[in-house]
Amino acid sequence: MKKRFITSVFVAIFLSGFVFAANPNPMALAKTIDNLKEAFKGESTASAKYAAYAKKAKQEGHNNIALLFEAASKSESIHANNHKAALQELGVKTDKVDPKFDVKSTKDNLQDAINGESYEVSTMYPEFLKTANDANVNIATISFNYAFQTEKKHKELYKNALNQLNNSNENSLAKQYSVCTTCGNTYDGPAPNRCGISMTPKDRFVTIK
Ligand SMILES: [Fe+2]
Numbered sequence: 261m262k263k264r265f266i267t268s269v270f271v272a273i274f275l276s277g278f279v280f281a282a283n284p285n286p287m288a289l290a291k292t293i294d295n296l297k298e299a300f301k302g303e304s305t306a307s308a309k310y311a312a313y314a315k316k317a318k319q320e321g322h323n324n325i326a327l328l329f330e331a332a333s334k335s336e337s338i339h340a341n342n343h344k345a346a347l348q349e350l351g352v353k354t355d356k357v358d359p360k361f362d363v364k365s366t367k368d369n370l371q372d373a374i375n376g377e378s379y380e381v382s383t384m385y386p387e388f389l390k391t392a393n394d395a396n397v398n399i400a401t402i403s404f405n406y407a408f409q410t411e412k413k414h415k416e417l418y419k420n421a422l423n424q425l426n427n428s429n430e431n432s433l434a435k436q437y438s439v440c441t442t443c444g445n446t447y448d449g450p451a452p453n454r455c456g457i458s459m460t461p462k463d464r465f466v467t468i469k
């Protein structure tokens with residue numbers, strides 16, 4: 261881990277001399293590269309995990325909750341691809357991710373999803389955004405912000421789904437989700453004319469139903 265960080269510092273110093281006009285802080289740039297790698301791994305794992313949670317929800321007959329997990333899985337894959345693209349722009353290759361997670365009951369899986377989204381919203385992305393700003397790496401700031409704004413919505417969607425499940429009121433949950441292919445923004449229902457995070461037009465959303 262330490263060796264990786266030192267390598268990143270060297271990459272950062274190299275990049276700071278050639279790519280950035282604004283002379284970014286090399287330590288913040290190195291940290292941002294490590295944060296992008298961590299976020300890429302986290303989002304890739306979340307995407308695979310939610311796909312498995314969707315399958316489990318279907319097996320248990322929670323079809324509306326399965327749809328939410330499917331939509332969130334698609335959204336997290338967009339975040340992973342954005343982080344990967346940001347790393348590519350910085351000349352950094354990504355390692356293949358081997359996702360590790362446990363599949364439990366749908367109720368437990370929803371709680372796990374709430375915990376994961378809460379960590380990203382309250383701790384991870386705010387820290388990553390601050391460092392990317394300090395480093396003046398705009399492409400990382402954009403990628404982190406797309407994920408940060410979306411995870412806030414995922415957290416609320418999962419909390420609502422768990423509440424409805426606990427109240428035996430799953431039928432009230434959406435039967436269609438719309439995911440923005442630019443930023444992963446997730447709507448429970450049809451897409452708006454333009455994404456509320458990235459302004460992407462409606463025709464570039466995917467529908468999950
Ligand atoms: Fe999420």
Ligand SMILES: [Fe+2]
Pocket residue numbers: 440441442443444445455456457458459460
């Ligand atoms: Fe968007």
